[in-house]
Amino acid sequence: MALPSPDIPWWRSGTVYQVYPRSFQDSDGDGVGDLAGIERRLDHIVALGVDAIWLSPIFPSPMADFGYDVADYCGVEPMFGDLAAFDRLLAAAHARGLKLLLDFVPNHSSDRHPWFVASRASRTNPKRDWYIWRDAAAGGGPPNNWISDFGGSAWEWDAATGQYYLHAFLKSQPDLNWRNPDLKRAMFDAMRFWFDRGVDGFRIDVLWHIVKADGFPDNPVNPAWHPGITERDRLIQQHSTDQPEAHAIAAEMRALADEYGGRLLIGEIFLPNDRHARWYGTPERAQVHLPFNFQLIENAWDAATLRATIAAYEASLPPHGWPNWVIGSHDAPRIAARIGEAQARVAAMLLLTLRGTPTLYQGDELGIGQVDIPPERVRDPQELRQPGIGIGRDRSRTPMPWDDSAFAGFSTVEPWLPLNADWRTRNVAAQDGDPSSMLTLYRRLLALRRARPALGLGDIALVEADRDVLAYERRYGGERLLVALNLSDEPRAMPFAGEVLLSTLAGRDDGLRPNEGVVLSPSPRP
Incomplete structure (x- = not known):
């Protein structure tokens, strides 16, 4: 087996785990998660087998948009703790071999900043x-x-x-003017503040928004708009996003990160493949390391669509660009709610065996599904302003269930959002020792990914297979692994011959069982 070069950056073979601080662990009994709570639960993250934690915003904030309205870029929201609590969390994460990334919000601040x-x-x-x-x-x-x-x-x-x-978002989130050199300098100073403190990088919120077209022309009308989608989509954001000057700023951010060595920049980018790929920059003037790729969330869940999505995305990448994938986030419906728990197991295997850096979202490793939020408990300003079209984000931000004690071990009081209805049986403690649980599957997948360079670093080649089956090869040096995913609830023919290293289901069969994914080591060629 070929061993990876020590010069390969950690994030190429690594895995990122997103923590939504309000909903991970409450340590002080106010019903809201905090930094001390995250520190208390670090061993869960280590046992899962990931390499880095990304924290959604922890900066001081009025919480009109739950931290994405920043009132101080160089502090910690008292609800979460203070700088000393952050330093303890960072030290504890580093002591366990974990990297820690912060969520940087450059497009807008709070109106109370x-x-x-x-x-x-x-x-x-x-x-x-x-x-x-x-x-x-x-x-x-x-x-x-x-x-x-x-x-x-x-x-x-x-x-x-x-x-x-x-204000591209709430009126209490005024947009910053990145064309002003003093503002830009102040924001770069904020990044330096956290780099100097030891953070390992940033996920950069709505990066493609940060510069607007000179003259502020009207955006064109979207002819495909209909009332079932957001009001924003009445227009095509041609002049309000993805301006050339924003790429230059991203390149300056990358240069700053490179000064510190080994720091990672992940850019939140929602654009078609050709425009998305530009955010890598060039080898001579690189931009973000990983422009976030949300296509597994946005596209239909069937083999033909996924095959075309993977092929088109891979083809769009520049030679120096490294892919990345996500199936869940604090903004998107839970994967198990969207495609069902059986296919959520297949999705876990897809996420962790595709070429590129995967990002996991807290709670997906438990298979948390649909969480109904009663109208009187809705907190998301996006849903409150545009009800009835299914865009609420609270359903993905519900508290992490740790055990079957009161309030699922998340808090000693009623949490800020409801728990998943099945929390007494769907929690970390219940799944910890269950060999058939979703948590065990994630741990086994991450362990296999860490042990096999073909999964962490290898090339990918899509393979023709039976209908409803997505199949591909992963290769690194002389190592070759095969992945077959049955996206249907009926048996399908196995496209490969080989030894099954890992299945999403218990037991074994000659073919692909309904809702099964497998990783195989190929049989020797005759």
Whole structure:
């Protein structure tokens, strides 16, 4: 077996685990998770077999959008702890061999950030240009037709200074002006603050939003829009996102990360393949290491669609680009809710055997499915502003169930969001010793991935197979592994001959059983 070169960055063969801090572990009895709680549960993450933790925002915030409205880029929200608690968590993670990534939010701040308080104080304030202010349109009203991602105009009138400010999300999340050199310098100083503290990188929120087109022209109307999708999608975000200047800023961020050596930048990017791939930059002027790839979340769950998705994505990558995949996040429906628990096991194998860096979302390793949020407990501002179209994110942010004690061991009081209804049986303690559990499957998959360079670093080749079967080879040096995934609830022919190293199901059969995925070592060629 060929051994990987020690010069290969850790994240190429590594796996990232997303922690949503509000919902991981409450240590102080307020019903909300915190940094000390995460530290308490690090051994679960180590036992799972991942390499890095990504924390959703922990910065001081009014929590209008649960941390994505930042009031101080160099502090910790008291609800989660303080800088000392963060330093303890970071040290504890590093002591266990885990990397730790923070969620950096560069497109917008909170309207309570001191920068914005100064900016809106007067038109002549030195920080006025740190945000995006414009006069009303000639006939009155907003400067253009841009729509907030949360619905309604992306412009908010400020009566005190007689101008509109831009907000791509909530009106309490004003957009920062990255064309202002002083603002850019301040944001880079914030990144340095955390790098100097020892963080191993950042996941960069809505990176493709951070620069807007000069002149602020209207966005074109989307002819495919219908009332079943978000109001934002009435328009094509041609001028409000993915501007050339944003790529230059991403390259500067990468240069900063490279100064510290071994730090990772993951960019949140929602774009078609050709535009998505540009966020890698070039070998001479690299941008983010991993532009997040959400296609396993966005596309239909069938073999033909997945095969085409994988092929098109792989073909779009530049030679220096490394792929990445996710099947769940704090913004998306749970994978088990979307495709059912049986196929969620197959999805776990797909995620952890494709070429590229996978990101797991907390709770998916337990197979948490649909969680119904009563109307009176809805907290997500996106759903509150646009009810009835199924875009609520609370369902994916429910607390982690640890055991069958009161409040699932997450807290000593009622949590901020409801637990999954089956928490008494679907929890970490219940699945820990069960050889057939989802948790055990994830642990076995991650152990196999860590042990086999073909899975962590190898090439991929899609293979023709029976209908409803997605099949591919992974190769590294002289090692060759085969993966076959049955995406149906009927038996299918096995496309390979070989020794089964791991199945998503107990027992064994000559063919592919319904809802089964297998990793094989091929039989010797005659």
